[in-house]
Amino acid sequence: MSDTATLPADFADLEPFVDWALDTWRERYDKRLDSTMAEMQAFYDAMMPRLAEILKYCDSFDLDDLPDDARNLLLLTFSMCEASFPVEAWRQPRVPDSGSADLEMVREPPL
């Protein structure tokens, strides 16, 4: 997350969830594992109705030159990629039966 800006004014309702604006996949996945289902459900419920608007807003900028607040919105969207699985499929933070399985991210596209 950027230090200066949080979210664009039109998306101020999502400010309570700005701690999900995390730079790397590892951080986003760890936050998912460390969250309760109630926390993830609240994040999901707040984000779902806004996702289409978020993408439309972020698409109005050059992807390589996103303002910090738009970048945070997109990072929230990336965290939704993680949070959606527990909410929509698993009813628990971890993938069922995944035990000790883990992945090391060697390289990921920067944002």
Added chain:
Amino acid sequence: MVHFPKPAEGSWTEHYPGLGTGPVSYKDSYDPDYWQQEIDAIFKKEWLCVGRVERLGRAGSYFTREFPWAKRSILVVKDRQGAVRAFYNVCRHRGNKLVWDDYPNEETSGVCRQLTCKYHGWRYDLDGSLAFIQQESEFFDVDKDSLGLVPVACDVWEGFIFVNLDPEPQQTLAEALAPLADGLAGYPFGEMTQTYEVRSEIDSNWKLFIDAFVEFYHAPVLHQRQAAAEEAEKLAGFGFEGLHYELFSPHSMVSSWGGMSPPKDPSMVKPIENLLRSGLFGPWDKPAAVNDNQDLPPLLNPSKHRAWGIDSFVLWPNFMILFWETGWYLTYSYWPLGPSKHLFESTLNFAPPQNASQRAAQEFAFSTFKEYAFQDANTLEATQTMIESEVVDTFMLNDQEILCRHHHAAVREQVKAGGRPASYPWMPGTANGA
């Protein structure tokens, strides 16, 4: 019930007489002696993919690959002429590992003008020749021309860098990859540079993960809860049938249907998939690189089925490329670390996104891939421990698992021959073939 036609013999497996249809022993997947034979006859003889040319931007770009199964470290470097070269990562002076950072057993990458040993400062040019010896006059009878880095056979196919530890490889890379080398050439690999790369150490034999990724028989069951509920029930009832299987021994491929990208009915997929327009099969909207290039390489979608979704190719012995109809590709590599352990590596490769929506769709495709991979990986460890118990000594493989049967058989043939065999008993038209 057969939804897709099979060969005239009645099954994919019997299309290759000599492959057999009986139960299969999995002792090849935990026996330590057999594992060592695989290393010697296969991994030390074959061309092995170590990465993409895009990792080496300009002259002097390099990366290292650790091969603990061969007690070797490989240095891959782009020389001043732009050629990709590979060397053993060992200084000719006193054997220090030439290139490493912080931890000698970890891989690294970077850019340099010369390769400098951090122990006594010997320097090598990018072509491997010894350029500088610290206090050269202190040495006796020095012939610098004979003290270059030890080369490793290295070649590039369609931007994939391969090395071969055999000092005199049995085949060129193109020969070793035939007929895939030509049959898959021309795919826009070089345009799909938006890459996620992950790795994981898995407590199973390397072949077990290949088994898992060359059959989709497991998908409607193991991954049932990944799909929307109604759709999952339908898929489980339907089971899985491949569109096409083909052996290019020792290589092989399976072609599968897709059809969910985008789905006919939005209720077939989870709510977020509709919003991000993405899922297991990747982003629903094709990139220009694939839209503009409708002539797919000849080996893709062999049945020319309109429901085609994905082709999975095994590039012998330990590399897979998966081509998705939606216009991206996935790679898997499996590196043996012991009879019951391997390093799994995967890359997801997309065309660079043009906007935030495309970027988010790719991120979701990665997230989904990873959910499936976790389920697959953990199941492998459960399998490994139970085959090792030897309570059951042979296992049942069905017709949709023909590539599992084939991969183990191809390993067996190569171990028996001590290198790439001249022919395979199940391949028509070869010396031993029917």
